[in-house]
Amino acid sequence: MARGRKRKQGKREPNGRLSRKGQARIQFDHGTERAQVKFNQFGTDGADAIGRAYQAGLLGENADMLRDTARKIARAYWPMLEVGSYRCTLNNSFGGSSDDEDDGRGKRREDWLTSVLRRADALGRKGRRAFDELVIDIQPDSGPVWLDRVINAQKRRAEVPLNDAAQLRMAIEVLEAVAT
Numbered sequence: 001m002a003r004g005r006k007r008k009q010g011k012r013e014p015n016g017r018l019s020r021k022g023q024a025r026i027q028f029d030h031g032t033e034r035a036q037v038k039f040n041q042f043g044t045d046g047a048d049a050i051g052r053a054y055q056a057g058l059l060g061e062n063a064d065m066l067r068d069t070a071r072k073i074a075r076a077y078w079p080m081l082e083v084g085s086y087r088c089t090l091n092n093s094f095g096g097s098s099d100d101e102d103d104g105r106g107k108r109r110e111d112w113l114t115s116v117l118r119r120a121d122a123l124g125r126k127g128r129r130a131f132d133e134l135v136i137d138i139q140p141d142s143g144p145v146w147l148d149r150v151i152n153a154q155k156r157r158a159e160v161p162l163n164d165a166a167q168l169r170m171a172i173e174v175l176e177a178v179a180t
Helices: 033-047 049-055 063-082 105-122 125-136 145-156 162-179
Strands: none
Touching: 033 049, 049 063, 049 125, 049 145, 063 105, 063 125, 063 162, 105 125, 105 162, 125 145, 125 162, 145 162
């Protein structure tokens, strides 16, 4: 006498598995029309402002380096200065979250980030604000507004508003200065 769960009733395949013939297949959800348009325009880089600027070709010659540096700064900024580091038993490679096992990596990362932000501050308040909007601020779907206007003007082959172009230029200048 067999033990365990009773066998499900239904037609079977030659290997003994229940046949799924005639059943509806689950389709992958591609999101809303707006999400699909955004993905077609920016690919996987559309989730942040720096990625959208990168895909639009606005970062210049060293675009790869600038995008990677900007993302490194944002990844360091939010856990260190804004939110605080995430702590749980699964947090680090040692299987725990005690600071004495960190080997100073967190402190070195915070010191690096602080030096980067000081260099950005030294370039002026307007440049720092543009840098923050492009690199640090979380802008998952759109924004900053000046970047959206530059991308839309470029897409329509229209003239880019001077103020928006100046904002982009300031942000890139600060990013280039802290990336080197």
